[in-house]
Amino acid sequence: MRYGPSVLMRGVVGLATASFLLAQANAATLLREATIGEPPPLDVMLTTADVASVIGRHIFETLYALDSTYTPRPLLAESDRTEDGGRTIVIKLREGVLFHNGKEMTAKDVAASMTRWGSFGARGKLLMAAATSVEATGQYEVTLKLSAPNGAWKALIADVNGGLAIYPEDIAAKAGNRPIEQKDYIGTGPYKFVEWRPNRYVEVERFDGYKPVKEKGDGFAGARVASFDKIRFIPVPDVGTRVSGVQAGDYDYAEMISGDLYESLSKDPSVQVQRTNAPIFGLFFMNSKQGILKDNYKLRRAIQTALDKSQALRVAFGPKDLWTAEGSIFPNGTPWYSSEGVSNYSAHDPKKAKELAKEADYTGTPIRLLVSTNYQAHYDEASVFTRQLADAGINVQMMVVDWATLLKMRGQPEQWDIFVTHHSFAPDPLLLTFLNASYPGWWDSPEIGSLRAELINTTDPAARKSTWGKIQSLIYEQVPVMKVGDAYTYDIASPKLKGLNPNGPVFWNVSTK
Amino acid sequence: MWSYAFKRAATTAVTLLAASIIIFAFIHIVPGDPIYVLLGDTATPDQIDALRHQLGLDQPIILQYLTWAGHVLEGDLGRSIFFQAPVLSVIADGAETSTLLATMTMIWVAVIGVPIGMIAAVRHGTWLDQGLSGGAMLMASIPTFWVGLYLILIFAAWLGWFPSSGYPSIFEGGVLNLRYLVLPSLALAAPNAALILRLTRASMLDVSREDYVRTARAKGIRPWQVVRRHIWRNALLAVVSAFGFTFAALLSEAVVTETVFALPGIGRLVVQSILRRDYPVIQGVILVIVVVYLLINLIVDLSYRLLDPRVELQ
Numbered sequence: 001m002r003y004g005p006s007v008l009m010r011g012v013v014g015l016a017t018a019s020f021l022l023a024q025a026n027a028a029t030l031l032r033e034a035t036i037g038e039p040p041p042l043d044v045m046l047t048t049a050d051v052a053s054v055i056g057r058h059i060f061e062t063l064y065a066l067d068s069t070y071t072p073r074p075l076l077a078e079s080d081r082t083e084d085g086g087r088t089i090v091i092k093l094r095e096g097v098l099f100h101n102g103k104e105m106t107a108k109d110v111a112a113s114m115t116r117w118g119s120f121g122a123r124g125k126l127l128m129a130a131a132t133s134v135e136a137t138g139q140y141e142v143t144l145k146l147s148a149p150n151g152a153w154k155a156l157i158a159d160v161n162g163g164l165a166i167y168p169e170d171i172a173a174k175a176g177n178r179p180i181e182q183k184d185y186i187g188t189g190p191y192k193f194v195e196w197r198p199n200r201y202v203e204v205e206r207f208d209g210y211k212p213v214k215e216k217g218d219g220f221a222g223a224r225v226a227s228f229d230k231i232r233f234i235p236v237p238d239v240g241t242r243v244s245g246v247q248a249g250d251y252d253y254a255e256m257i258s259g260d261l262y263e264s265l266s267k268d269p270s271v272q273v274q275r276t277n278a279p280i281f282g283l284f285f286m287n288s289k290q291g292i293l294k295d296n297y298k299l300r301r302a303i304q305t306a307l308d309k310s311q312a313l314r315v316a317f318g319p320k321d322l323w324t325a326e327g328s329i330f331p332n333g334t335p336w337y338s339s340e341g342v343s344n345y346s347a348h349d350p351k352k353a354k355e356l357a358k359e360a361d362y363t364g365t366p367i368r369l370l371v372s373t374n375y376q377a378h379y380d381e382a383s384v385f386t387r388q389l390a391d392a393g394i395n396v397q398m399m400v401v402d403w404a405t406l407l408k409m410r411g412q413p414e415q416w417d418i419f420v421t422h423h424s425f426a427p428d429p430l431l432l433t434f435l436n437a438s439y440p441g442w443w444d445s446p447e448i449g450s451l452r453a454e455l456i457n458t459t460d461p462a463a464r465k466s467t468w469g470k471i472q473s474l475i476y477e478q479v480p481v482m483k484v485g486d487a488y489t490y491d492i493a494s495p496k497l498k499g500l501n502p503n504g505p506v507f508w509n510v511s512t513k
Numbered sequence: 514m515w516s517y518a519f520k521r522a523a524t525t526a527v528t529l530l531a532a533s534i535i536i537f538a539f540i541h542i543v544p545g546d547p548i549y550v551l552l553g554d555t556a557t558p559d560q561i562d563a564l565r566h567q568l569g570l571d572q573p574i575i576l577q578y579l580t581w582a583g584h585v586l587e588g589d590l591g592r593s594i595f596f597q598a599p600v601l602s603v604i605a606d607g608a609e610t611s612t613l614l615a616t617m618t619m620i621w622v623a624v625i626g627v628p629i630g631m632i633a634a635v636r637h638g639t640w641l642d643q644g645l646s647g648g649a650m651l652m653a654s655i656p657t658f659w660v661g662l663y664l665i666l667i668f669a670a671w672l673g674w675f676p677s678s679g680y681p682s683i684f685e686g687g688v689l690n691l692r693y694l695v696l697p698s699l700a701l702a703a704p705n706a707a708l709i710l711r712l713t714r715a716s717m718l719d720v721s722r723e724d725y726v727r728t729a730r731a732k733g734i735r736p737w738q739v740v741r742r743h744i745w746r747n748a749l750l751a752v753v754s755a756f757g758f759t760f761a762a763l764l765s766e767a768v769v770t771e772t773v774f775a776l777p778g779i780g781r782l783v784v785q786s787i788l789r790r791d792y793p794v795i796q797g798v799i800l801v802i803v804v805v806y807l808l809i810n811l812i813v814d815l816s817y818r819l820l821d822p823r824v825e826l827q
Contacts (some may be wrong), residue, residue: 006611013740014525031554034775036627037785038595038633038785040550040551040553040595040789041551041595041597046552046553046556047551047552047553048553049553120557120560122553162553177559177560177563177564178563178564178567179551179552179564181597182597196596197606197777198548198593198596198598198603198606198607198782199603199606199607199777199781199782199785200606200777234679234775235775235785236678236679236775237772237775237781237785238772238773238775240662240773241662241665241677241678241772241773241774241775244662244666244669244670244677244678245678245679245775247670247677248669248670248677248679249673250669250676250678252678270670315616360646369524374788401544401545402545402788403550403788404546404547404549404788404790405543405544407545407546407549407550408544408545408546408549409544413548446729499729501808
């Protein structure tokens with residue numbers, strides 16, 4: 001049989017038409033999100049990376065979830081009670097919740113997940129260091145016993161970032177301290193893991209066995225209804241491409257758009273702008289273990305006194321809508337907001353800074369500031385501050401590295417004096433990294449030691465808030481970190497999407513208009 | 514010819530060995546650690562040590578190299594630390610995009626660069642030549658990412674003729690998926706077409722000053738026949754050589770284009786792998802690029818002989 005050019009051409013056209021129709025058929029129920037990059041493993045119990053959290057929360061769930069006011073509400077839990085002055089926590093689980101492998105979630109799965117989280121989880125030790133036992137005390141009941149009460153237990157296990165994700169018992173036990181393997185990405189969420197194509201996408205699909213809670217969706221809490229058959233999280237590192245992709249209709253949602261595009265995109269009818277209501281804040285960590293700043297609080301205050309935070313925020317984030325020069329660690333309008341001690345937040349007084357530095361016996365020794373270029377805002381903030389500090393006679397030498405190098409170097413106290421990072425919004429002060437004495441920076445003065453214990457072991461909300469006020473004052477006195485200010489990131493989405501969540505990219509309860 | 518090919522293959526093997534040692538050493542000298550990237554902010558020293566041991570990163574560097582090289586000889590490039598997948602499959606997935614992108618780019622380069630270069634040479638000294646040469650200079654000077662962003666803006670965001678970014682495999686979506694590569698290949702082709710244009714023009718002008726061309730013209734052969742039979746064929750050697758190197762270089766040059774167009778190619782893969790210190794992927798990709806480069810170099814050298822029997826291969 002002979003095949004002429006016309007037959008070949010018909011074949012090509014036929015193939016092209018079929019692929020076009022297939023693409024159109026798939027597009028109807030596929031949500032495409034442009035992420036800033038690829039996640040580390042989706043073991044959301046171990047990692048606090050935002051990219052992993054965003055994808056992972058569609059697959060894995062926690063016992064409690066934070067609502068729009070950042071209050072924990074039951075999700076996989078049904079109810080709870082505390083006994084023995086808060087030392088015993090009994091959590092009753094919802095019945096009939098299925099894992100993606102079809103098995104029902106029981107107390108054994110929760111106990112195994114909680115044990116792993118306590119040993120290796122990003123946030124687990126904050127609660128579980130004081131645990132004396134975790135037991136399944138019934139098919140749907142877990143009992144956690146603590147050596148001392150913990151006022152933040154519910155917020156700690158509800159946090160979407162490094163919180164207590166519930167895995168099947170065998171998977172949690174098998175993984176131990178290693179990241180969970182892709183074949184074991186089994187959770188209880190409204191979407192289940194399908195595949196991770198390196199460099200291309202992570203795909204999840206609707207879990208038909210999902211059983212939502214009865215309450216209406218609110219923040220991350222409440223009912224979760226999956227409208228899309230599939231979601232693809234596609235790494236698109238270039239911000240211009242993410243923007244054009246949504247404008248052209250190739251993506252339905254794009255994360256982390258740069259500040260300089262905010263005003264034009266706000267007026268663009270081809271996209272809808274989604275500004276987050278939970279700010280991130282830049283942090284300059286001081287080395288409390290070694291070096292020139294180790295316990296020289298006066299020199300740290302001199303550094304803080306020299307700075308104009310607004311200038312750095314303007315350079316790093318652009319329009320005023322996207323940042324607030326706020327000294328309170330928690331933003332205004334949230335339950336933990338406090339004005340204690342913030343008077344020296346952004347003094348911008350080089351003369352006074354010089355005097356303080358002189359009193360601190362500072363003679364111009366170079367102060368090594370470790371910063372990466374992977375986060376443009378970090379670099380911008382560091383550049384502005386370095387110049388402002390030079391005006392006050394404080395000699396800062398920037399050590400510019402990539403993020404992977406910074407992650408390693410910041411664990412070596414002899415390598416740096418200040419390092420730059422940022423912190424996402426935390427629902428409880430105990431989740432702030434700088435309150436963790438083993439986190440690089442290693443702030444562990446006697447004063448913070450006793451205040452931290454008070455914050456952990458107090459269960460009364462008003463008393464805890466009062467303690468937090470004292471801690472914030474101490475932060476401005478001992479300056480273990482300097483807060484730059486609150487920055488509101490924003491995402492963009494197709495105008496066709498409705499139900500978007502200002503707490504962060506979440507695609508349950510989202511549908512097309 | 515065959516002894517030349519054998520010698521070149523042996524040289525290629527030695528070069529590859531040297532390259533593999535250099536790649537391995539450089540990657541491991543650079544500070545940074547995949548363990549921190551994998552485990553994140555709050556990993557404990559015990560956790561870090563355990564994972565490092567599991568991945569064999571606590572072994573002496575020479576032992577790590579020998580283990581890796583031994584596996585490579587068996588055709589196993591190892592497993593990606595980050596993706597938890599065989600490096601070969603990760604590279605193969607990216608290679609489809611990069612190879613098709615490079616091929617489509619070379620088609621643009623050939624279609625745009627060579628004929629316009631010929632026209633400029635034939636119309637040497639005229640306003641047309643000056644205009645085309647000036648245009649080529651401009652195209653060679655504009656950064657690829659800039660061309661790429663404007664192509665996206667005009668042809669994807671405004672006109673909607675082509676997708677803005679991404680690339681689903683043709684094995685999954687059919688040949689129509691090649692439309693995803695039109696804009697990136699054009700962006701990548703722009704500076705390379707300009708260079709080929711200038712090279713074609715210069716090469717043809719050089720040949721057109723040869724005595725045998727003057728003789729052919731004196732014999733009254735029609736101008737187009739002179740170009741086709743005498744100038745073009747002899748000018749082709751330099752152009753073919755440039756094509757070979759351009760194709761090989763595109764695999765690494767495409768990094769920016771693959772980033773701007775969010776293409777899952779090996780250029781972007783290697784950059785992202787460097788950022789997260791995914792050693793097996795970095796080593797694997799660079800090794801593959803070196804092999805491709807050396808092979809293309811070999812093919813180009815051998816093709817000289819085929820194009821011009823007077824060329825001696827030694």
